[in-house]
Amino acid sequence: MLAEKYRNQIDATLAKYPADQKRSAVMPLLYIAQSEYGHITRDAMQEVADILGLEPTQVASVVGFYTLYHDHAAGKHYIQICNDLPCALRGADKFAADLCAKFGVKLGETTADGMFTIEGVMCLAACDKAPMFQLQNTEGIKYYESQTVESAAAVMEELRAKTDQ
Amino acid sequence: MEHIVLRHRDIPGIDKLDVYIANGGFEAYKKVVTSMKPEEVIDVVKASGLRGRGGAGFPTGVKWSFLTKNRPAYYVVCNSDESEPGTFKDREIMEKNPFQFLEGLMIAAYAARAAVAYNYMRGEFWTLARELDKKIAEVKARGFLGKNILGSGYSLELYTHLGAGAYICGEESALLESLEGKLGQPRLKPPFPADKGLYQMPTVVNNTETLTNVPMILARGAEWYKAIGTPTSAGSKVMCLSGHVNKPGNYEAPLGITFRELIYGEQYGGGIPGGKKLKGILPSGASAPILPATEAILDTPMDYESVAKAGSQLGSASVILLDETVDMAWAALKMIRFFKHESCGKCTPCREGTYWMLHVLDRINDGQAVAADVELLGNVANQMVGKCLCPLGEFSVSPVLSSLKNFRADYEAHLKDSKKPAAKPAAKPAAIPAAKQTEIAAGD
Ligand SMILES: Cc1cc2nc3c(=O)[nH]c(=O)nc-3n(C[C@H](O)[C@H](O)[C@H](O)COP(=O)(O)O)c2cc1C
Ligand code: SF4
Ligand code: FES
Numbered sequence: 001m002l003a004e005k006y007r008n009q010i011d012a013t014l015a016k017y018p019a020d021q022k023r024s025a026v027m028p029l030l031y032i033a034q035s036e037y038g039h040i041t042r043d044a045m046q047e048v049a050d051i052l053g054l055e056p057t058q059v060a061s062v063v064g065f066y067t068l069y070h071d072h073a074a075g076k077h078y079i080q081i082c083n084d085l086p087c088a089l090r091g092a093d094k095f096a097a098d099l100c101a102k103f104g105v106k107l108g109e110t111t112a113d114g115m116f117t118i119e120g121v122m123c124l125a126a127c128d129k130a131p132m133f134q135l136q137n138t139e140g141i142k143y144y145e146s147q148t149v150e151s152a153a154a155v156m157e158e159l160r161a162k163t164d165q
Numbered sequence: 166m167e168h169i170v171l172r173h174r175d176i177p178g179i180d181k182l183d184v185y186i187a188n189g190g191f192e193a194y195k196k197v198v199t200s201m202k203p204e205e206v207i208d209v210v211k212a213s214g215l216r217g218r219g220g221a222g223f224p225t226g227v228k229w230s231f232l233t234k235n236r237p238a239y240y241v242v243c244n245s246d247e248s249e250p251g252t253f254k255d256r257e258i259m260e261k262n263p264f265q266f267l268e269g270l271m272i273a274a275y276a277a278r279a280a281v282a283y284n285y286m287r288g289e290f291w292t293l294a295r296e297l298d299k300k301i302a303e304v305k306a307r308g309f310l311g312k313n314i315l316g317s318g319y320s321l322e323l324y325t326h327l328g329a330g331a332y333i334c335g336e337e338s339a340l341l342e343s344l345e346g347k348l349g350q351p352r353l354k355p356p357f358p359a360d361k362g363l364y365q366m367p368t369v370v371n372n373t374e375t376l377t378n379v380p381m382i383l384a385r386g387a388e389w390y391k392a393i394g395t396p397t398s399a400g401s402k403v404m405c406l407s408g409h410v411n412k413p414g415n416y417e418a419p420l421g422i423t424f425r426e427l428i429y430g431e432q433y434g435g436g437i438p439g440g441k442k443l444k445g446i447l448p449s450g451a452s453a454p455i456l457p458a459t460e461a462i463l464d465t466p467m468d469y470e471s472v473a474k475a476g477s478q479l480g481s482a483s484v485i486l487l488d489e490t491v492d493m494a495w496a497a498l499k500m501i502r503f504f505k506h507e508s509c510g511k512c513t514p515c516r517e518g519t520y521w522m523l524h525v526l527d528r529i530n531d532g533q534a535v536a537a538d539v540e541l542l543g544n545v546a547n548q549m550v551g552k553c554l555c556p557l558g559e560f561s562v563s564p565v566l567s568s569l570k571n572f573r574a575d576y577e578a579h580l581k582d583s584k585k586p587a588a589k590p591a592a593k594p595a596a597i598p599a600a601k602q603t604e605i606a607a608g609d
Contacts (some may be wrong), residue, residue, distance in 0.1 A: 001334035012538075016283075016324040016326070016404070018364065019420075021345065021346075021349070021364055023346035024326075024345055024346045025344070025346065026345060026346040027326075027327065027328070027329055027346065028326070028327065029354070030329070031327065031354055052346075061348060062346070062348065065331065065348045065509075066288070066330050066331050066347065066349075067329070067330035067331065067332075068288045068289070068329040068330035071228060075463035077399070084250045084499065084503060085250050085408075085451065085485060085496060085499040085500055085503070086250055086251045086407035086485050086501055088406050089407070089408040089409055089485070089486075089487065089491070090407075090408070097235075112434070122248070122250070122332065122503055122506060122507065123248060123250040123252070123503070124257045124289055124448060124513055125247045125248070125252060125253040125255070125287070125289070125290075126256075126324065127250070127251050127253055127405070127407035127408075127413070127485075128254075128405070128406070128413035128414045128415070129413075130407075134289060137205065140291045140295075141288070141289055141292065142291075142292055143289075143292070163181055
């Protein structure tokens with residue numbers, strides 16, 4: 001249960017907002033839930049709702065609105081390649097296609113071993129260092145900038161070696 | 166020019182608190198908190214001519230003076246959502262010159278009589294938020310945050326808050342909704358945040374770069390700041406250069422520098438790769454009209470008034486460059502894809518309009534369209550103008566209308582019937598089937 005396991009972190013989060021505005025903590029708590037369970041399960045939504053005194057549907061609508069929350073299982077690591085206009089002008093579409101080909105998937109798909117979901121995403125505020133991608137997993141979000149297919153594949157192979165099947 | 170915002174480029178190690186303090190850091194804050202009244206701080210910022218760097222260019226001191234008086238609580242919220250395509254300045258500021266940014270936010274909080282200030286950061290800045298939390302703790306350990314700061318009686322807490330991937334949360338009222346734990350959808354205005362903002366209390370919302378200017382203004386005075394830039398667009402601006410340019414990156418320059426200097430100057434962009442010709446300039450990401458790269462446009466000064474007069478907006482100065490090889494119908498498709506994805510779905514013209522523009526642009530780019538489709542595209546865009554609840558919907562038509570106006574041949578080259586005379590314009594987009602509507606409402 002999140003409430004016990006993450007008591008300190010949850011208390012510290014709640015302390016950031018006025019006592020009568022607990023709802024503000026819904027997004028930080030959803031991040032905690034997502035790191036714990038890999039994605040945000042129905043049960044997790046209920047847990048967050050209970051902690052904050054919200055309806056589970058209110059929590060579910062927040063999960064549905066924001067793209068960094070995932071309500072179903074996919075790859076253990078999201079490889080989110082920016083293919084918005086500025087990056088595309090600097091080769092991001094080809095980078096994305098070549099990286100996908102190397103891992104035998106199409107953009108938006110998950111590799112057969114369930115390790116990676118490779119997606120195209122909108123501008124990540126790193127347009128001067130295209131091609132780039134962000135890695136999202138249970139540890140958080142990290143940027144990898146000025147990439148080549150080789151450098152990105154090396155990052156991914158290293159992740160694969162470190163991650164349990 | 167000496168850097169005002171990107172000061173880490175002049176002072177190595179300024180991201181360390183000791184180095185920042187050794188270079189005059191927090192002197193302005195100490196002076197403000199211990200010897201100035203909030204109104205006096207506001208007067209200095211007003212006199213400096215500083216205008217908002219988040220897009221709209223609203224005078225910062227004037228905004229602060231609008232706060233409704235005698236309310237039980239006040240808030241300052243920094244807008245670090247930075248999601249406009251082509252914008253990557255606030256991230257550099259928070260990563261490389263974090264204490265000056267925090268000091269600016271803290272001075273704003275004092276001026277607004279806020280006991281709590283939040284920095285709302287886009288969720289993708291996850292790692293950066295962790296770093297900033299540590300820096301805030303360091304500042305607190307020096308006694309600049311907390312209760313009764315420097316014996317002044319003023320108390321302030323500072324927190325970061327992460328969004329979770331939604332461009333619309335950069336719009337200030339959607340940002341406040343999001344910070345309250347709700348869907349990031351814009352509020353109807355009025356009331357404005359200065360009257361009813363976060364938790365219905367008077368709130369100042371300012372951009373990261375705007376606030377980072379503030380400590381230097383308080384330290385050196387309004388006159389010093391006002392002397393930089395142009396009479397109506399004071400100070401320096403961080404210009405983000407991306408796309409087809411030799412040296413993409415952030416460049417801080419006085420407002421009023423010409424596009425030509427910024428794009429071709431050796432200390433700035435250094436020209437177009439391969440010596441190619443420049444075709445179009447997007448001065449403010451995807452959210453303002455594309456300018457054709459004519460000689461007159463290249464000589465236009467980059468200040469709020471001049472870029473508006475030239476037919477676009479300076480906005481956040483996220484300058485995306487498109488060389489002669491770029492097909493503008495493709496560029497418009499990329500941008501509409503962005504707006505369709507980011508439309509929050511609250512109002513119909515934007516939700517359905519972005520869907521239809523994308524649909525038609527896809528058809529054009531796939532070579533499946535006829536001349537009437539180009540007319541249809543323009544009609545859909547024109548029908549949205551003035552009907553959207555928030556500026557996102559209004560922004561979304563500008564890539565389409567400006568590319569149709571300046572680069573129509575790029576569209577016509579895709580048409581199946583490109584040899585034939587243009588067909589009669591279709592008056593209205595066909596009704597959207599019900600099934601499609603739910604799909605659109607659900608977003609993607
Ligand atoms: C769709 C949309 C997106 C916006 N995104 C941002 C953003 O990412 N960062 C920002 O500072 N302002 C953004 N703005 C402008 C804010 O609404 C607001 O004007 C600004 O934060 C005010 O700060 P300033 O006066 O310091 O510029 C956006 C506005 C709209 C309509
Ligand atoms: S214009 Fe678009 S983004 Fe703005 S409120 Fe309407 S649907 Fe939402
Ligand atoms: S367009 Fe890719 S990071 Fe901005």
